[in-house]
Amino acid sequence: MAEVSLHKLNKRFEAFHAVKDVDLQIRDKEFIVLVGPSGCGKTTTLRMIAGLEAVSDGEIRIDDTVVNEVPPMDRDIAMVFQNYALYPHMSVASNMAFGLKMRKFQKAEINERIKRAAGILGIESLLGRKPRQLSGGQRQRVALGRAIVRDPKVFLFDEPLSNLDAKLRVQMRVELKKLHERLGTTAIYVTHDQVEAMTLGDRVVVMKDGVVQQVGEPLELYNNPANRFVAGFIGSPAMNFADVMLTGNGGQVTAEAPGLRIALPPDLADRGRPHLGRKMTLGIRPENIHVAGPSDEAGYCFDAGVEVVEQLGSEILLDTRVGSALFVASIDPTIRVRPHEKLRLALKPERLHLFDAESEKAL
């Protein structure tokens, strides 16, 4: 159990600057998820914490010890790889024992730990098998078991679920969460899947182009994204954006675009007032749009032309055209909608987001 802190961490591969000035305090027992599109530097950051990549600039501390120059074997960490990296020539039990043998544990202690870990993961019956005799899910469990037996200070996960099929991935996600609650070991988890990030992380770090965009609890990222990138990356289906112009009329601030005229609620209007007459980006999540009813105020309603109707059972996703913008709306599955229909939609004003069009920062 340990705290990990990154201070002005940088990684350069010759001309390519992969990780830029990453600052991060990871608390003891925390499950932190690094998420971002491929090439955003999340895996490189993880590999630097593991000691597999040299640090170009900055500092990594594990429990107040600077580990920049400490070889991986002495950092007391365990890592689970995307392709599991099980040793193909060893049985499951030997795979799990390897790290303990290297650290010169007694045989009895090794067996005891393997038994306990195998019990937690439900792989007791597989201990004598070779990795090639296991299914993907079983290999994943063995890889986890190999990390657990070590009882390390920190777990590192490098996209451990992305080689599994969709159903198994959901199942293993739940198990990982339970496992973390049970063991309480600090965990750093890398993924490109925002659903994994939201469900697993105590806190989530969103990265893009080697720069940390925002760090926060999942709902904080969802409700108050720091910029347009985070807003678009977190949440599925993604947030709708429209280029708008802010116009003021007395106390009222309105966001206008062709086919769209939305009155901003008071607090957002206050924040938008200094930007009157400038181009801004308006954001609204699909789940905050619904078919307009009599109780909806006219200022929050707009007309939309339905282009595609996606029936998901629990909801209907409408791809609609609003002026020049495309909006996705998630609506009640009981409503009958056909393509090419005209529809009046309404949005929840308190859920509106406004971003500076140039800096893309949230207001």
Add this chain to the structure above:
Amino acid sequence: MIEGALWRRWMFYNIPLILFVFVLLFPFYWMIVTSFRPDGELYRPWNAVNYMPFWTNKPTFEHFRYLFEETDFGRWMVNTMFIAVTSTLISLFCGVLAGYALARLNFPFAGSLGTMIFITYLVPQTLLFIPLAEIIRNFHLGDTPWSLILTYPTFLIPFCTWLMMGYFKAIPKELEECARIDGASRWKAMLYIIIPIAVPGILSSGIIAFTLSWNEFIYALVFLSSPQEKTVAVGVTSELIRGDVFFWGSLMAGALLGSVPVAIVYSFFVEHYVSGLTGSVKG
């Protein structure tokens, strides 16, 4: 396997295969028949009565007896085995370490060093033996097995290095990284994880290196002169061809016995050998 009509299968699969096998095996058959044929039959003109080139009714061990009693054939076998095994072990040791280094360690000029090692493999032996002869003479190694044990690695090490480099590159890097996180030093990760996985590759390059040095001719011909120091390939051809007289029976018997160890080595490791060349590592 070719799908489709029967004639198609024969035309494009069976007949070519039979032809290929025939062409491949006929020299061996010829070798075996000749080595058991009495001299009286061997030197009979082709138009003599009862001429049977492909069979003999009076098989004899005379040529084998001659080989072992009148020549140093036993010594040649021992010499060849000793030289081939030792030079193979030296080359494997160097090749595995060099291949690992070139595949895994990011040191400056690793790529160009790999290419340079490959280029040395391309220098023909028929040219290289000239400077090597000078070196062998200066070190007073001529006419000893060490003249070959130390020169065969000049072409075996580049060969083993390249084969092993390819094999090591095919082993996922994560295995080694995982071992290093698990508490192994780079050296231990190589010893306990990478080398055991690379065993098929090591065996294949070992087999090929063994075969190359077993069959090597030109260095053995140049560096060894006394009859009891010779290898099978050189001994058989230099002692059993005298001027323009070919002792065909004993020559073929020597060739037959000389190819037995290689055949045994191949058949023993054939499974590893195939998986080594196809480079399959299942994680």
